[in-house]
Amino acid sequence: MRRAVCPGSFDPVTNGHLDIIARASRLYDEVYVAVMINKSKKGLFSIEERIALIEEVTAEYGNVRVESFHGLLVDFCKQRDIPAIVKGLRAVSDFDYELQMAQMNNGLSGVETLFVPTNPTYSFLSSSLVKEVAQWGGDVAHLVPPVVLEALKNKLARQ
Ligand code: PNS
Numbered sequence: 001m002r003r004a005v006c007p008g009s010f011d012p013v014t015n016g017h018l019d020i021i022a023r024a025s026r027l028y029d030e031v032y033v034a035v036m037i038n039k040s041k042k043g044l045f046s047i048e049e050r051i052a053l054i055e056e057v058t059a060e061y062g063n064v065r066v067e068s069f070h071g072l073l074v075d076f077c078k079q080r081d082i083p084a085i086v087k088g089l090r091a092v093s094d095f096d097y098e099l100q101m102a103q104m105n106n107g108l109s110g111v112e113t114l115f116v117p118t119n120p121t122y123s124f125l126s127s128s129l130v131k132e133v134a135q136w137g138g139d140v141a142h143l144v145p146p147v148v149l150e151a152l153k154n155k156l157a158r159q
Contacts, residue, residue, distance in 0.1 A: 004084040004114070007034040007073050010050045011043040012148045014130055016122035018057060020088040023116055025061040032082060033058065037070040044131055044155060057145045074109040085111060090118040090125070 006021050010033070024031045035050050045053070047068045058064040069076045073085065085105065087098055102113035125143055134140045134152045141149055 001030060002028045002084075003030045003032065003080065003082045004028040004086045005032040005034050005073070005077060005080075005082050006086050007036050007076070009038065009041070009043065009127065010035050010054055011127050012045050012050060012130070012144065012151065013054045013057060014122070014125055014127055014144050014148070015142075016088065016090070016118060016125040017127075018145065019119045019122060020086065020116055021058055021064060022061060024086040025058075025063050027086075028084070029063060031061075031064045031086075032076075032080060033064060033066045034073065034076050035066065035068040036073065036076075037068055039070075045151070049151070053145075053148055053151060056147050072108070074105050074111055077111045078109060083111060085113045087113060087115055088118045089115045090123045 004024050004027070006017070006024055008017065010017060021031060021033060033054050035047055035054070037047055043050070051066050051068060054066045058066065077083070077085070085102070089095060089098060098115065105111050105113060130140050130143055135156060140152070144152065
């Protein structure tokens with residue numbers, strides 16, 4: 001069984017994330033999506049809401065499991081016997097920090113990081129920008145799955 005993990009905050013999941021998860025799901029037998037909990041970052045969506053949205057939009061792939069984790073990504077991997085982390089690289093500017101994390105994670109536990117070049121359609125896309133644009137009434141329909149768009153509208157309407 002070849003396993004990999006796509007980690008992130010996913011607040012919320014975007015079409016850019018989904019592109020990477022879909023491609024990982026074609027390369028590996030089983031793909032975990034790890035919603036990493038960062039207590040110092042207050043998110044727009046709760047961890048449970050993020051998981052439910054990711055589960056809904058990845059259900060069609062058939063080999064994707066979604067879990068949250070509080071701790072080091074290498075421990076998530078160790079506990080589930082996952083040898084590979086799959087990350088999207090949007091631009092050269094992502095590379096410095098991603099390289100640092102990949103080297104740290106490899107040094108900590110031997111886990112490998114595989115970088116997938118982001119589809120250029122989504123090279124500018126981030127959850128933070130989606131939230132900012134949506135907050136001010138901008139159109140993000142082409143950047144997130146329909147169920148996430150609906151959830152964003154509901155969440156922002158209640159704020
Ligand atoms: O979507 P994000 O916020 O860019 O994802 C960053 C994330 C969650 C993948 C990264 O911060 C992470 O792996 N956090 C878990 C804690 C950890 O292992 N830190 C050491 C990284 S070398």
